[in-house]
Amino acid sequence: MRKIHLIVGARPNFMKMAPLYKEFAKYPGQFEVKLIHTGQHYDERMSKFFFDDLKMPQPDEYLEVGSGTHGKQTAKIMERYEKVILENKPDLVIVAGDVNSTAACAIDAVKLHIPVAHLEAGLRSNNRNMPEEINRILTDAISDYLLTPSIDGDENLIKEGIPEEKIFFVGNIMIDSLINHQQEARNSKILEISGIEKNFALITLHRPSNVDNEKGLLTILKAFQKISKKIKLVFPIHPRTAKQIKNFELQKMVDDMQNLFLIEPVGYFDFLKLQMEAKFILTDSGGIQEESTYFGVPCLTLRPQTERPITIWEGTNQLVKLRTADIIRAADQILLGNIKKGKIPKFWDGKTAQRIVNIFLTRDF
Ligand code: UD1
Ligand code: UDP
Numbered sequence: 001m002r003k004i005h006l007i008v009g010a011r012p013n014f015m016k017m018a019p020l021y022k023e024f025a026k027y028p029g030q031f032e033v034k035l036i037h038t039g040q041h042y043d044e045r046m047s048k049f050f051f052d053d054l055k056m057p058q059p060d061e062y063l064e065v066g067s068g069t070h071g072k073q074t075a076k077i078m079e080r081y082e083k084v085i086l087e088n089k090p091d092l093v094i095v096a097g098d099v100n101s102t103a104a105c106a107i108d109a110v111k112l113h114i115p116v117a118h119l120e121a122g123l124r125s126n127n128r129n130m131p132e133e134i135n136r137i138l139t140d141a142i143s144d145y146l147l148t149p150s151i152d153g154d155e156n157l158i159k160e161g162i163p164e165e166k167i168f169f170v171g172n173i174m175i176d177s178l179i180n181h182q183q184e185a186r187n188s189k190i191l192e193i194s195g196i197e198k199n200f201a202l203i204t205l206h207r208p209s210n211v212d213n214e215k216g217l218l219t220i221l222k223a224f225q226k227i228s229k230k231i232k233l234v235f236p237i238h239p240r241t242a243k244q245i246k247n248f249e250l251q252k253m254v255d256d257m258q259n260l261f262l263i264e265p266v267g268y269f270d271f272l273k274l275q276m277e278a279k280f281i282l283t284d285s286g287g288i289q290e291e292s293t294y295f296g297v298p299c300l301t302l303r304p305q306t307e308r309p310i311t312i313w314e315g316t317n318q319l320v321k322l323r324t325a326d327i328i329r330a331a332d333q334i335l336l337g338n339i340k341k342g343k344i345p346k347f348w349d350g351k352t353a354q355r356i357v358n359i360f361l362t363r364d365f
Pocket of ligand 1: 011041042043067099100131239240286
């Protein structure tokens with residue numbers, strides 16, 4: 001029996017680990033899987049909602065690290081997870097994505113000589129000002145199994161000198177979750193409950209580079225002011241952004257936008273429903289660039305570059321510069337019907353968890 005730890009911590013981790021948890025559970029004689037939640041995200045709407053929607057059991061360990069500076073949060077995770085490893089002695093640790101919990105737990109495991117698998121390996125924005133880019137580079141450099149979502153991931157890793165035998169192109173695990181829960185998402189009543197109905201654009205925003213400085217945030221909000229005159233905007237607001245809007249005293253500006261529906265973060269099914277029904281999406285999220293490509297919904301990404309370029313090469317994503325006029329122009333183009341068509345990238349097919357578990361069924365670790 002091989003013991004595996006699956007690490008979750010922040011919102012985008014839950015939908016990446018759920019399909020893997022369920023796939024490993026099909027082999028009870030072979031794997032004993034424990035779910036470890038660092039507590040990086042802790043609000044009901046940033047964590048519990050996803051356990052409920054994805055029908056995940058309570059985590060086996062909850063480290064309760066909470067929020068803090070990068071140093072504080074990373075250190076707390078490392079200190080607390082190290083204890084869990086020493087007590088529980090896993091044979092493999094699987095981390096996902098690029099959040100602080102990902103890098104912190106990977107470092108703990110590797111230093112205790114436990115092999116690490118990185119789910120969503122190889123993505124690069126080539127912008128080291130993003131904390132996530134540092135987490136990606138660190139985690140990939142020390143992982144033993146690099147599980148990539150798209151072929152550009154393999155290319156990036158090879159360029160960085162990672163041996164080919166460590167790299168496995170398995171596909172996009174987020175799309176497994178999306179496919180598994182498409183029907184529940186269709187049945188969501190979020191549009192009726194929030195009084196949104198049809199004809200809206202969907203917004204999410206939480207990158208420090210967009211929301212942690214007043215000028216940047218104001219640039220974006222001014223664009224929303226203009227766009228909201230032409231189409232309803234639905235904005236489930238991330239707690240970081242809600243906090244910054246208050247800090248910069250921009251709450252009145254937001255409240256005065258009559259066509260802007262500011263709502264709390266919503267659960268997974270509700271958010272998928274909002275994406276499916278949106279005319280277009282304005283975001284700086286990583287995962288939403290991918291989900292919108294799957295749904296074929298135009299996505300305007302408010303960032304200078306993306307670690308998910310396949311969503312631009314093949315999907316419906318497009319980058320937009322952080323200038324009010326550029327954001328308005330990009331939205332106008334879509335409203336005029338100039339819509340970018342896309343296709344679904346290879347191995348974004350709902351079978352990624354299966355491909356991953358097959359790797360571990362056929363290997364000693
Ligand atoms: C984190 C990840 C980011 C990911 C995002 C997904 C890192 C470095 N960043 O960013 O890559 O895209 O999660 O949503 O790991 N807060 C709450 N309640 C919560 C969680 C956070 O109120 O449950 C507030 C706190 O004020 C906190 C702030 O949000 O200080 C930021 O949280 P943090 O986890 O540090 O970063 P995110 O911006 O959420
Ligand atoms: N999401 C959600 N509710 C929301 C906003 C996002 O369920 O109110 C989901 C979304 O469908 C995707 C994931 O959260 O699966 C993306 O997480 P986020 O944007 O927080 O992180 P990132 O992908 O940028 O790291």
